[in-house]
Amino acid sequence: MKFVCNKQELLKGINTVIKATYTKFQKSILECIHIVAGSTLTLDAFDTVTAIRTNIYGDIEEPGQTCIPARILQEIVSKFPDSEVTFESQEPSGVRLSCRSSAVVLQEMDASEFPAFPEMEGDSFTLKQGDFKRMIDKTAFSAYMGEDKPVFTGILFESGEDTLSTVAIDGIRLAKNTIHMEVPGAIRAIVPAKSLKEVARLMGDEEESVQVSFGETACYIRMENTDIYTRLLDGEFMKYESIIHKTYKTRVKVETKLIEKSLEMVSVLAKEDSSNLVRLEIGQNSIELCSNSEYGAAKDVIPVLVEGEVLKIAFNAKYLLDVFKVVEEESVFLEFNDSLKPCVIRPAEGDAYLYIVVPVNVRS
Template identity: 35%
Template structure:
């Protein structure tokens, strides 16, 4: 195998596939990047069996061949080489020689025939969505993935195509995040994708209008980008019926400026860091929201203007849960719907139906 490739192209390919290499696999071969040089391009693959990423890089291939090379050392070498063309060739003793300007590295490689093949996915049943929309949807839900390993299904994100809508849903028992986008398809599908996989997918996606083709099987999901394929194992089991968790009625509605609310909560939370509750109290009156927090550190009082429909209320929250929601919303104004000081609060954007969040309050000791 002999090829010559521009450093920045090779490095970009390595950094994409490295996202699938955890170093936790019992198979040593999966610590490596699979490289196949053929027909003027390199095919790179990284995998931990649950998540596999394949990408192609344009290259001057002089002699076809395939190898597997330790991802960590290969990535570090390429990163530190000069910004110039890199020549890589196989030599004796199962080694490759990496040459760039005056630098020469000899590195041992592994046998490519031992590398597991990627799952075969029939790409007939597929939906299409733009990169920027999918990236935004993942960002707007992934913060609510459960960290608790006792309910593995909640460590995933529900990926639901239904009634010409794509819905991404995450919940952890304290908050629920739902993002929806119109999708011109008649396909109905419901799968649960490991949350950590989708977070890695979002790092590869860019803020552009290029199309991502998404294909499903019973066990896997495939995201097909321009030069990159991401294949993930699906989680077994049925996701929680999230619609049943969203209250159908409310007794009061608050219309408030999102940035002012976020700023007020961020300042109040500075005094709420005592312990892990991050407790802040909201006192909602006819035209004012008073945010307070008392701890051993001291106390704070913040005021934000609002418009209220319904009765006045006192309610308390973990400030972090509210901030996670507000940071992932885009509208200037948000709507908060509540029924009592101990029932869930639903937060929506004023002018958009695409986001819906539910946050449980903290019960106050009387």
């Protein structure tokens, strides 16, 4: 095997696939990046859950393949000067990497043992990368972070009559994002949020397309030069519709940026307290936000439009801020029933998203 490619192009390919390398045990073939020099130059990695494959440009002089530990390969290439990098097999089981006056010989693993990249299954559909990335970004923060409820560490994809939605739940909050499009068949699949976050980071031009399909056990995502495979999570996702209140006693219309800036200000002190608590007092035409800690007290009042009853309620400030940081619309509705029931956050117009945040039970 022998090929030559640009250092930055090679490093981009390495950084694309390295998140899918297996890190729990060294000396495993899965800790490697699999490099194939054939009709094209291909890099792929697989961590038993997610596989990523990408093509990069290179001048292939002799075809072949190799497997090199990902961390070592990344660090070596990143230290090379910005120039052309040459890969060349070296007997009996090594690969020589050279760049200008620098050269390194690395031990390789048996590339024939590396798993074949899974073939795409199921009916596929296409959407813009910008839309797909937003669906992930606007829900992934609500996925569960622990290990005791694996099904909730994923994002649910579900289709409607002419919609595709993503939903994430961690027990304290819910995030749902919806776009209007037709997809083939009925979709209800749970994809690991960790894998989807990596997919979102790889998304390029907003207008470029991404091809998605769901098989019985896996999700497949294809972009121009990169393919991603990730296994679906087993289990039954919560029937979340039952926790969405259809009525409210208090409804507040507020400017998104206004409440985001207010929450950021009072959070300076709130985060110094272990509960990260912010109290909201909803009046006739304003919300008073306040927080306390051993360092002092903060208060801010913002104007809003209020329907219904006045209300005092408290939240973990981070959970509210996470929502307002991803909302792009100018204003939103906050809907309440009482101080112990979840707040529902909806767009002022349309049905593009829905968020639920459970309040904190505090004494008056």
